[in-house]
Amino acid sequence: MEFKIENLGNTFDAEIVQSLGNSEYVIKIQEKERNLKILNMTSNKIEFMLDNSYHVAKYLDSSTAKMTVAVDGLQITFDKHSELDKLVYKNSGAESVGDSQISLRSQIPGRVVSINANVGDKVKKGDVLCVLESMKMQISIKSHKDGLINSIKIKQGASVAKNDVMMEIE
DSSP, rough: EEEEEETTTEEEEEEEEEEEEEEEEEEEEETTTEEEEEEEOOEEEEEEEEEEEEEEEEEEEEESSSEEETTTTTTEEEETTTTHHHHHHTTTTHHGGGGGEEEOOOOOOEEEEEEOOOTTTTETTTOOEEEEEEEEEEEEOOOOEEEEEEEEEOTOOEOOOOOOEEEEEE
């Protein structure tokens, strides 16, 4: 999975290669395999050994897409899903057909967490119109064009399938 560190402005790849059991893992960071052992995990911090070096990561702030932690006192903010926003936006048809597309469609199946617009509202391209939850992630669905909300086809708490029409914008 790719992560983007905001403080440094670059990205890195990390993945779990193997679970060895007993809270021990082989992980790969930037193509280099490392040994990770979780020593203690609470609701506000993780103590761990990475290649025989002791570290403490304290959770400072977490949202759907970003997390801020202090690792050994150094504050780091990173995007948990750095390309997800671009992917959802691109697949909504926004880049390909622009202003000619009226329907805002769901590109993922999920549950409607919130609706941030009403019929008759003027919206700008990129405004967050609703939030979907899928696989325990909340994804902001943005307007693909400037316009007026003509109809809303979803309700808060309801489920949507991929390609369902959620709103019409003219």
